[in-house]
Amino acid sequence: MVDADQTFVIVGGGLAGAKAAETLRAEGFTGRVILICDERDHPYERPPLSKGYLLGKEERDSVFVHEPAWYARNDIELHLGQTVDAIDRTAKTVRFGDDGTQVRYDKLLLATGAEPRRLDIPGTGLAGVHHLRRLAHAERLKGVLASLGRDNGHIVIAGAGWIGLEVAAAAREYGAEVTVIEPAPTPLHGVLGPELGGVFAELHREHGVRFRFGVRLTEIVGQDGMVLAVRTNDGEEHPAHGVLAAIGAVPRTGLAEAAGLELADRAHGGGVAVDERLRTSDPDIHAAGDVAAFPLALFGTRIRVEHWANALNGGPAAARSMLGADTAYDRVPYFFTDQYDLGMEYSGWAPPGSYEQVVIRGDIGKREFIAFWVKEGRVLAGMNVNVWDVTEQIQQLIRSGAKADTEALADPHVPLDSLIP
Structure with missing residues (x-):
């Protein structure tokens, strides 16, 4: 039973942290919720930064997860422009801000995200x-x-x-x-x-x-x-x-590492190692979003996913776990992109070397197709390009683990639904 006197602290003001705070209140948690963000802007979503907002097609306010008044209205103690510099796991405190403010936590969520990988060459200090x-x-x-x-x-x-x-x-x-x-x-x-x-x-x-x-x-x-x-x-x-x-991102694990939490190895993307309930090696500390490396039983591996859907779903999953829910986080990885007149959605996990063939359904020349990454007849991932409303079927096909007839996979006249066991 979660006590109303408890304090839950969230470190990180991105989508995962903001959605975790939202979920805590939606699930009825009445204790203190403290959300600490190192940026001065309210929590926002990142996809528009390289898509609609960058193109000038979306207004600045459209990127924010909640309107500013939402946090006070939901009794979320929001600290903007504040950096957490230490976690004391024995005292169960975090220290943040220029004045070294300390707050005690009953549960702590690390949603510290990732930072851009830097070029290690001469000239990176130039303007431009x-x-x-x-x-x-x-x-x-x-x-x-x-x-x-x-x-x-x-x-x-x-x-x-x-x-x-x-x-x-x-x-x-x-x-x-x-x-x-x-x-x-x-x-x-x-x-x-x-x-x-x-x-x-x-x-x-x-x-x-x-x-x-x-x-x-x-x-x-x-x-x-x-x-x-x-x-x-x-x-x-x-x-x-x-x-x-634009050479990738590095998970922001410094705070976790200094606190002695277990980290994932580089082969699994680095990051903070969590279990299927997004708990770190300290059961009172959870991690979600870009920084978390979680076990994905569907693929028999541990992965770290740097995409919007993982933050959107991982933050709420961590919040429910903090409240005691015994539910595994096992979402099929998903991401999307829009470039010129091409729109794409990708579901699954199929890095080079993990699959045997790529099966194409549709017209790749016209850029209207679905690609399936297949191993031993099993679909590991699917990407729909300018073909819509098929993500659910693709994910069901991946989740089923069943062998699919590759000729049927490639035939657009065969309904995807018919291939799902």
Whole structure:
């Protein structure tokens, strides 16, 4: 039984933390809820930062999880612009803020997220080198892309992952020139493998993006503190008036590590190791969102997922676990993207080497298809491109673990429902 005198502390003001606070109140928790955010903005969602808001199609206020008045109305003690610098697990306290405020917790949720991976090359201190993780980053980059578009300027993007490609699409819509530098042989290589990366490469080439695959940035060249060009390890130099480092993110585990909590190994994405109820190695401390590495029985592994749906669902799952619910967090990983006229949803988990073949249903040339990553007849993942209202069936097919007829999988005349046991 949860006592009304208890205090639950949430560290991290992203989507996972905000939805956890919301869920605690929705489930009837009447104790103190303290939400500590190191940013000065109210908790917000990150997808618009590289999509609608970056493109100027969504207003700034649309990114926030709740309107500002919601927190006081629901008796959430919100601390903005405050950093937690220590957890004392013996005393069950957290210390935060410039004045070293300490609060005691009965349950603690770490939703500290991730931070952009930094380029380790000369020139990263120049003006015009950008990252995209926070609202302030998006605001700055939005102005940069608009300016480059007006002046026919050139942005170089290091990394052809989701953020890199979404910013490339936004930059082209503003009219900026774009070059993407990627060490792998195709975009999204670590997620989609070599079979589907070419679809995204061709999409971007059609819109004027230049790719340089198989090379790395070695230096950002500047003059008077401003970016002028970049150099790559093949000896080439590329003009640049701005550079975006989009080479991935690192889970923010420093607080957990200092507190002696168990961390996941790099093979499982790093992060804070949690069990199926999102409890860390300390049963009174939970973790959710980008920072948490959780066991996924469906795939027989531990994974860390840096996507919106994991924060959206993981925060509430952690809150219910803090309240004593005995329910496993076993969501099928899901993410989406919008680039130019291509919309895509991906469900499942199929990194290169984990599958035997990719089965295509539909017209890949027209970019209207579903791709299935298959091993021993079992669907590990599915990606629907400009085909809608099929996510539920794809996830059911993945969850079933049943062998599917690959010819039927590839035949758009065979209803997906009929393939689900």
